[in-house]
Amino acid sequence: MSVINIENVSFSYETHHVLHNVSINVDRGEFLAILGSNGAGKTTLLKIILDELKPTSGLVRIFGEELKKFKNWTKISYLSQSATAHVAGFPTTVFELVASNLHAELGLIKILNKNQKQRVSEVLELVGMASYKQRLFAKLSGGQMQKVLLARCLINNPEIIILDEPTSALDEKSAYDLFALLKRISHEKGTTIIASTHSQVCSRGYCDQVLDLDKHHHEEVHV
Amino acid sequence: MNIFSYEFMQRAFIVGIALAIIIPLIGLVMVLKKSSMIGDTLAHTSLAGVAAGLLIGFNPIVGAIVACVIAVFAIEAIQKKLPKNRDLGMAVVLTIGISVAGLLSAHIPSGMNFNSFLFGSISLVGQNDLFIIVSIAAVILLVFLAIVKDLYLITLDERLAKLSGVKVSLINFIFTLLTAITVGIAAKTVGALIVSSLMILPAACAMQFEKGFFSTLLLSVGFGFIYTVAGLFVAFYANQRAGATIVLIGAIIFVIVVIIKWLINKVRIRKLGKSNE
Numbered sequence: 001m002s003v004i005n006i007e008n009v010s011f012s013y014e015t016h017h018v019l020h021n022v023s024i025n026v027d028r029g030e031f032l033a034i035l036g037s038n039g040a041g042k043t044t045l046l047k048i049i050l051d052e053l054k055p056t057s058g059l060v061r062i063f064g065e066e067l068k069k070f071k072n073w074t075k076i077s078y079l080s081q082s083a084t085a086h087v088a089g090f091p092t093t094v095f096e097l098v099a100s101n102l103h104a105e106l107g108l109i110k111i112l113n114k115n116q117k118q119r120v121s122e123v124l125e126l127v128g129m130a131s132y133k134q135r136l137f138a139k140l141s142g143g144q145m146q147k148v149l150l151a152r153c154l155i156n157n158p159e160i161i162i163l164d165e166p167t168s169a170l171d172e173k174s175a176y177d178l179f180a181l182l183k184r185i186s187h188e189k190g191t192t193i194i195a196s197t198h199s200q201v202c203s204r205g206y207c208d209q210v211l212d213l214d215k216h217h218h219e220e221v222h223v
Numbered sequence: 224m225n226i227f228s229y230e231f232m233q234r235a236f237i238v239g240i241a242l243a244i245i246i247p248l249i250g251l252v253m254v255l256k257k258s259s260m261i262g263d264t265l266a267h268t269s270l271a272g273v274a275a276g277l278l279i280g281f282n283p284i285v286g287a288i289v290a291c292v293i294a295v296f297a298i299e300a301i302q303k304k305l306p307k308n309r310d311l312g313m314a315v316v317l318t319i320g321i322s323v324a325g326l327l328s329a330h331i332p333s334g335m336n337f338n339s340f341l342f343g344s345i346s347l348v349g350q351n352d353l354f355i356i357v358s359i360a361a362v363i364l365l366v367f368l369a370i371v372k373d374l375y376l377i378t379l380d381e382r383l384a385k386l387s388g389v390k391v392s393l394i395n396f397i398f399t400l401l402t403a404i405t406v407g408i409a410a411k412t413v414g415a416l417i418v419s420s421l422m423i424l425p426a427a428c429a430m431q432f433e434k435g436f437f438s439t440l441l442l443s444v445g446f447g448f449i450y451t452v453a454g455l456f457v458a459f460y461a462n463q464r465a466g467a468t469i470v471l472i473g474a475i476i477f478v479i480v481v482i483i484k485w486l487i488n489k490v491r492i493r494k495l496g497k498s499n500e
Contacts, residue, residue, distance in 0.1 A: 073386070083380075087379060090255065092435055093434075093436075096375075096435045100379060103376050103384075103388070103389065106372070136435070
């Protein structure tokens, strides 16, 4: 069964046509890149998947359920385009930031227990940022910030991670590193990952499927 | 003579320290929420409550608290009507508050020293005021500690806070209410025109240390404590107004911290340059 199933989805902003009959299936543990130039509809499609925008026509199913019936949003983590800029000026350590996503499972006193602290360390280890635990988030490089934000997404063991242009502020090497990390996470943990990007090299080099919104087609990549 | 042999100074220290704990806590969150102006708005509006209290004959601290709480509701109502110009709500309430204070204060008998509320009169704190201020400060501290993790999440990322099950509107409302009450109880002691500075300066100093959120909160309280204790000593021995002295010392400490930080960075860069040569 597909984790995400998009069927003939179209979307228009009033008279401006953005998406036209987009269809794709993404399975468990697959890494999908949504490729396209500015205005091609990458963010729009992600917002449709997140039920923040309603498609003009077509259907989206998550875990086999139509979006309007789907309730289990805690299974999905979303990393927005502006997340780095939003947190950059805030006085917070890497540890505090990652631990903030455990808020829903904290008790009344809202203090992390040993197991939860261990989980924070583990996800930071996974993204290669364990030694930065007590560093100030604002002092990290763009690539390191994205890895920490990814760790924040991962701490709740989401089944799907959606990232909107995670490489937009990164240099080429950091972008490749991030996509390589995403690929490893999707394959090792079985997490389904959808990332929008401008980068042909990143998407074709590391993803299982590429949906090219400029060319209106999708392809399976075998790497 | 020893400063602590005066009862009024003992009371001033107790009240000053109670306020030095809660004002910076509220102040840091306000700075991070980019809503520093609300402190100024409430402080000015509190004067209307003070004037009403002196005129009608009830405790002006209670008057200040009531005025601030009404101001908070008014700001929220205006902001809901004008969501695209949220600053306008604060500007309108500030204008109304200060106008009402101006009108009412003209009718206050001259012996009731309305002016002492402008710049504070911590040495005039009576036994009754001490009890009111310390009890309310204790409640504010407890409520703040109960919601501090929610506030951290909301200030960091409101969307994430909602997804994590935080009741964002409720927590924001409680925080605004805490701000209103804090300004209300600080008006008499620190001074209505000065209280917002005491909210911002400790936060500004603490943020220079580039620590995490909870460490920055503690540092803010530490700076508030240092300003207050140093300010009270200086004000007593130099025979100056306490509120203004406390804030001025805060401003001087802020400048010193910024200069030291700048010098440390310069030395670091020089060392880095030498090691790269």
